Amino acid sequence: MLSPIRLISEAAELAARRHNGMARKGRGNEPYINHLAEVANLLATATDGADAELVAAGWLHDTIEDTDTTREELARRFSERVASLVAECTDDMSLPKAMRRQKQIEDAPHKSPGAKLIKIADKISNTGARIQTDPTSEERDDLADYIDWATQVVAGCRGSNAWLDEKFDDAVKAAKAVL
Numbered sequence: 068m069l070s071p072i073r074l075i076s077e078a079a080e081l082a083a084r085r086h087n088g089m090a091r092k093g094r095g096n097e098p099y100i101n102h103l104a105e106v107a108n109l110l111a112t113a114t115d116g117a118d119a120e121l122v123a124a125g126w127l128h129d130t131i132e133d134t135d136t137t138r139e140e141l142a143r144r145f146s147e148r149v150a151s152l153v154a155e156c157t158d159d160m161s162l163p164k165a166m167r168r169q170k171q172i173e174d175a176p177h178k179s180p181g182a183k184l185i186k187i188a189d190k191i192s193n194t195g196a197r198i199q200t201d202p203t204s205e206e207r208d209d210l211a212d213y214i215d216w217a218t219q220v221v222a223g224c225r226g227s228n229a230w231l232d233e234k235f236d237d238a239v240k241a242a243k244a245v246l
């Protein structure tokens with residue numbers, strides 16, 4: 068097992084490599100790595116640095132879904148828990164988007180405690196990225212639709228980390244202010 072600092076450092080490097088060239092949705096087409104850094108940092112702050120595997124999984128949470136990374140590779144390079152946290156946050160991309168979204172709402176309450184925290188951090192980051200200073204009507208619809216869905220997913224995840232729950236509520240409040 069890697070030391071905590073190496074675990075997180077290796078995770079950040081692999082994530083940067085695998086998501087290289089990808090842009091995130093929303094505000095200014097930021098590099099995808101900005102989203103991963105934000106999620107990992109939210110998790111580190113929420114747990115006050117007590118859970119290195121959780122922070123590593125935050126860096127890696129989209130690698131199985133969006134890149135050719137496999138669960139087995141993550142288990143081999145990091146740990147079984149890191150691999151399983153990422154797998155828990157991976158949608159079945161063979162399903163249509165509406166079904167994937169519905170499944171996230173239904174599955175959320177049954178996730179492990181760590182996966183629930185990753186999902187909340189992910190929704191905080193994605194909500195923030197969709198808040199534009201001067202949104203088009205399309206961006207506004209996308210944001211309204213996103214926060215409506217994200218609130219339902221987070222409802223099944225919240226209750227174990229008050230700070231993260233509050234961050235999500237703040238993000239929704241900020242989003243509603245521009246709608």
Ligand code: ZN
Binds near residue numbers: 102128
């Ligand atoms: Zn994500």
